[in-house]
Amino acid sequence: MLTAVIALAGLGLLGSLGLAIAARVFAVETDPRAEEIEEVLPGANCGACGKPGCFDLAREIARGNADIDACPVGGEKAAKAIGKIMGIDFSGGGERYVALVLCAGDNKEALKKYQYNGIYDCVSVDMFFGGDKACSYGCLGLGTCAGACPFGAIDILPEGIAKVDSDKCTGCGKCIEACPKGIIKLVPAGRNVHILCSSHDKGAAAKKKCRVACIGCQKCVKAAPEGAIHMDDFLAVINYDAEIPESVAGECPMGTIKVFKTEDSAGQETAGGGS
Amino acid sequence: MAGGFFGGVHPEYNKELSRGKSIRVMPLPEQLTVYFSQNLGAPSNAVVKKGEEVKKGQVIAQPGGFVSTPVHSPTSGKIKSTGFYPSPVGTLMEAAVIIPDGRDEWEEGCDRERDTAGLTSDEIKDIVKEAGIVGMGGATFPTHVKLSPPEDKPIDILILNGAECEPYLTSDHRLMLEKTEEILEGASLFARAINVKNIVVAIEKNKPGAIEKMREAVEGRDGFSVEPMEVIYPQGAEKQLIYSITGRKVPAGGLPMEAGALVQNVGTCLAAFEAARLSRPLIQRVVAVTGSGIKNPGNVLARVGTSFRDIIDFCGGMTDDTAKVISGGPMMGVSQYSLDSAVNKGTSGIVLLKADEVAQFENEPCIRCGRCLVVCPMKLNPSALSIFAERMRYEETGEHGVADCIECGSCAYVCPSKRPLVQHFKRAKAEIRNRSKKAG
Ligand code: SF4
Ligand code: SF4
Ligand code: SF4
Ligand code: SF4
Secondary structure (H helix, E strand, O other): OOOOOOOOOOOHHHHHHHHHHHHOOOOOOHHHHHHHHHHHOOOOOOOOOOOOHHHHHHHOOOOOOOOOOOOOOOOOHHHHHHHHHHOOOOOOOOOOOEEEOOOOOOOEEEOOOOOOOOOHHHHHOOOOOOOOOOOOOOOOOOOOHHHHOOOEEEEEEOOEEEOOOOOOOOOHHHHHHOOOOOOOEEEOOOOOOEEEOOOOOOOHHHHHHHHHOOOOOOOHHHHHHOOEEEEEEOEEOOOOOOOOOHHHHHHHOOOOOOOOOOOOOHHHHHHHHHO | OEEEOOEEEOOOOOOHHHHOOOOOOOOOOOOEEEOOOOOEEEEEEEEOOOOOEEEEEEEEEEEOOOOOOEEEEEEEEEEEEEEEEEOOOOOEEEEEEEEEOOOOOEOOOOOOOOOOHHHHHHHHHHHHHHHEEEEEOOOOOHHHHHOOOOOOOOOOOEEEEEEEOOOOOOOOHHHHHHHHHHHHHHHHHHHHHHHOEEEEEEEEOOHHHHHHHHHHHHHHOOOOEEEEEOOOOOOOHHHHHHHHHHHHOOOOOHHHHHOEEEEEEHHHHHHHHHHHHOOOOOOOOEEEEEEOOOOEEEEEEOOOOOOOHHHHHHHHEEEOEEEEEEOOOOOOOOEEEEOOEOOOOOOOEEEEEEHHOOOOOOOOOOOOOHHHHHHHHHHHHHHHHHHHHHHHOHHHHHHOHHHOOOOOOOHHOOOOOOHHHHHHHHHHHHHHHHHHHOOO
């Protein structure tokens, strides 16, 4: 019995010795800067940069194969810190972007065309007559975007519609890829007037399907400063570079234009650490 | 006696509802909704506009490539509008709404008798192509493509698919009884087109009348024989049928021609006969209208574009407790949310079911019982595939052969957890297609 224990312990020792040797023999030289950069990166391994994980990006930056602002999540703050490590001045840096779901047609407002009984996944229901909503443009509310978000920034509200928490959103864009309806857009943070509709149906048809659909009446276009809102195939679209007074929302007969503030600071704190 | 491929299931066939009912010709409805694209492969392109007058048999959409077919107007009349309508295949599809003028006037050149005896292989292929013929068992694969195998893949057997293994459906059964000679004529044309001498009519043994009738009819026809098949689903699936008859395997990812066999549905043979002998493009088909929800089940010869509503009305209407309307059979069909869906070239049946026959279920986890593995005729592992799909690990579904899944539904049929397996596989296939498209 005892010999068995000793023999096993011996084996274990031998094994770990072997590992230790292997670690030395097969060790890969890592640029110390890569490790420093990894410290600065958010560590979410979300893949938004196109690399499998944060360390892979750090290594590529250290090798000079990727830009110092290649991490969309870390944003400006991370870019500046990485710039310091790499001895490169970070000159760019623009606005922070957050995701926004351009649909307000939840289960109370929008009509359903059939009762779905299948896999709980937006892409799956979309493959079936374009989804269970009468409006073939709107949010399907099964949360495929929420599942794809590495930062837990999307909630599916009880009324069956996706909503982004702009506090938590880092603008990585994963949700945009995941949504089969293509109705999630990145918008500059800090804006407070939004047109929450994606329907290109003509007014009468859109109205029949959803109580908060854009009917293309153009009242907002006229009320807003020149060029701030334009029409795209029966749908009013905001130009986020322009200032839009909150009063424009009141012009919309359908209540499609909503006023709420997308947070313009919070995401950076979680990502980069203090400034 | 042929029968045994791996796997398969024995669902309730429920064919007695409509198999004894002769084909009834449905009168021209008040309007037709004709989808511009009616084949698997490249979508066809519309060549008519709102307001235009069309003749019966006139081309209203041109093929969008080689693996594509033209679509013809099913009657003469005026195009009231075009737009997107729910289609039996489960999508919203662009279609022309045609208001018949009641004259049912053929386009110049159509509806003329032709002597088929002298037609060459190329002439037959052209006729089939121009008539817009597709696989009428439901797959709607363009028939002329099947008739054009590469030279290094010679075909030595033509199998007429009269298996009709899908529960409820009886349209092929009725065709074999009522259009026996025409089907065999059409088959002879196919055989001539690809220079094949051996023609086997494959029929499941639950259709003794059709076997009898076909046996009499092939008497004295060189090269023809009738093969009664074991009754097991999916006997009529192309790869399974080829294996049952010839013992040859179609390689994974390959086409049936790679096993040296050509399979044609009996309805497709009839369409080829009508195109060659009568110069009539494919504008009508037989639809089995059945299930406990229809008051007067039967088999209906309807124009392509006839709405499900009109067909159901023609068959006495539906019972008040009808809960589900399926295009095709219950195993592979697609439930419809709107009776505006209209018959296309692949609509083999409309099945109406009552609430107590329709399962509603939660998405339960796999209990790893292995039943799905035993029945999968493609020898896949549906359990593993579905778990990968559920976790969105689509690459792994690809590595485990999801592309070979024929969506027969046998796995889902036996799954005690009632998992939506086929839906998972359809989703995985779509995802893999999209990714490879994105990757270029
Ligand atoms: S919501 Fe999530 S997935 Fe979408 S951009 Fe923001 S962080 Fe990325
Ligand atoms: S935004 Fe898109 S992915 Fe998210 S729940 Fe709505 S439809 Fe689904
Ligand atoms: S995995 Fe596909 S081929 Fe196999 S039984 Fe299921 S549906 Fe049929
Ligand atoms: S039959 Fe259903 S529960 Fe059983 S192994 Fe297959 S998927 Fe899992």
